[in-house]
Amino acid sequence: MSEQTGSGGGLNEYIQHHLTQNTIQLGGGGFHIDTWVVSLVLGLIFVLWFGLAARRATAGVPSKGQAFVELILEFVDGQVKDTFHGDRSSITPLALTIFVWVVMMNCMDLLPLDMPGWLVQTASGSEVAHHTYFRWVPTADLNTTFGLSVPVFFIILYHSMKAKGIGGFGKELLTAPFHGHGFVAVILAPFNLLLNLIEYAVKPVSLAMRLFGNMYGGELVFMLIAGLLGGSLYMFVPGVVFNVAWALFHILIVLLQAFIFMILTVVYISGAYESH
Template sequence: MSEQTGSGGLNEYIQHHLLQNSVELFGGTFHIDTWAVSLVLGLLFIAWFGYYARKATSGVPSKGQAFVEMALEFVDNQVKDNFHGDRSSITPLAITIFMWVVLMNGMDLLPLDTPGVAIQAVAGAEAAQHTFFRWVPTADLNTTAAMSVVVFFLILYHSIKAKGGFGFGKELMTSPFAAENKVTKSILMPVNLVMNVIEYCVKPVSLAMRLFGNMYGGELVFMLIAGLLGGGLLMFVPGVLFNFAWAVFHILIVLLQAFIFMILSVVYIAGAYESH
């Protein structure tokens, strides 16, 4: 959400808010905003859930403990429905993904201009005009891609754990098209390998692009609505109404996209234990 569009017009306002504080690192661009916000939110999640885990009692729980227990129970039930095996490492992974993504997505509900307003109050309007801070990590493809790559390697790990290195390699070469004849089997091996490689690569790509696309699109809508808020008194009231309506609807998107990312990660890992 936003408070003003500034004097340069909506187009310049949007371009300004899509900029990242970044540095060149190892031949690439490192987004400081994304890294800092993701780290702070990750540590917040650990401290939050860790605190109530240490303070948990068997009696009547506090509101904070009740929320943590409900979140854990909800995620564990989802894992139980999709992963039929030892959940001791899968449920912690799932709750971490879910809550971390919820927190990162939820940053989209904060006013876009808050950093600028804070800097303007301290250093003046000139400094605020040349300052940008993008605080929705999941609206940055680097974040969603990095998380998806981690899930991808977890899929490979569990596939090898379940089938062994030889069994996993054999499955890549002999499924989905199986044949009894040795000649036919040899012909189908490269086809199977290519199809399996494509299938494995599609999983992290779809995870990353789905979350990124929804959050980036939501961020742009907030910026466009900011144009109404900055369009004078006539457009201010409609802008406030649209902003409120989109924020309420966006809460659903924040939660739904976190759930989808979490549940697909669990489903993909569960699929690693299944034979084709």
């Protein structure tokens, strides 16, 4: 969400300003400090929150905080149970981490866009805020979504090898989906390998691009509303109304995208135990 527009640079400059990452050069490439800081802080909050809830859990009447954590855990475990029919001891924690962490990162889209600049300006008493770049939403950064999906990809490979063995996994890559015998199998092997590699590669790409596209689009809508309706005093009320309306709808996107990322991860892991 946004409270105010930029300092007179027009809609294009306002949007460009808020689409710019706080970046430093590291290892020959750009490192997005804002994405890293927000992701790390939210991850630590999640670990601390659920860790304290687990330590303080009681067998009697639960507190409101414990009941809320248990509700989330039961929801995630129920989804995993319906999708994955094996040992859930490692799958449910993974799904829980993905769901809660992604929800928390997505929810940053509901904070005012101009808050970092306003905080800097308030603290410094200068116009340096106009040159302050800080993006709240880690999942609107493609680096974050691929940072989540690539480990999921390796987890899928691990479960595939665990279920079928390294030899069985390699054999499946060469013999499925087109099965054959003798010379025919040799001819089909390169095509099978290519199709399987594409199938595996598509999984992390689709996970990353779906989450990024929806969160980037939602962030852009907030910027457009702020830029078009927040430039003058008489547009303040319409701006607030449109922002609130979009924020209420966007809450559904925030939750749905986290759920989709989680459930597809579980589906892919479940598929690793199935043969072609």
